[in-house]
Amino acid sequence: MNSETRADVQAFVQTAEQSGGFVWVIALVDFGARELRRTLVSDESYSTAAAAKDAGVARLAALTADRAAHV
Numbered sequence: 001m002n003s004e005t006r007a008d009v010q011a012f013v014q015t016a017e018q019s020g021g022f023v024w025v026i027a028l029v030d031f032g033a034r035e036l037r038r039t040l041v042s043d044e045s046y047s048t049a050a051a052a053k054d055a056g057v058a059r060l061a062a063l064t065a066d067r068a069a070h071v
Contacts, residue, residue: 008030008031008032008033009028009029009030009031009032009037010028010029010031011026011027011028011029011060011064012026012027012029013025013026013053013056013057013060014027014053014056015049015052015053015056016041017049018045019045021045021046021047021052022045022046022047022048022049022051022052023041023042023044023045023046023052024041024042024046024052024053024055024056024059025039025040025041025042025056026039026040026041026056026059026060026063027039040059042055042056042059
């Protein structure tokens, strides 16, 4: 993926209710190609949507830092 294409790719953190708890969902969307590239869903369940969102944001930050370290 070149830098021109990368500008149209964004990651989003959302939450979803699951079995009385909440999970985070990270979605990687390619707006240029108009497609969903990848999704990650937490294995852990959280008691509130806010807790799941915070954990998802932290996971996305860790993934971003890991990717930057390996580029």
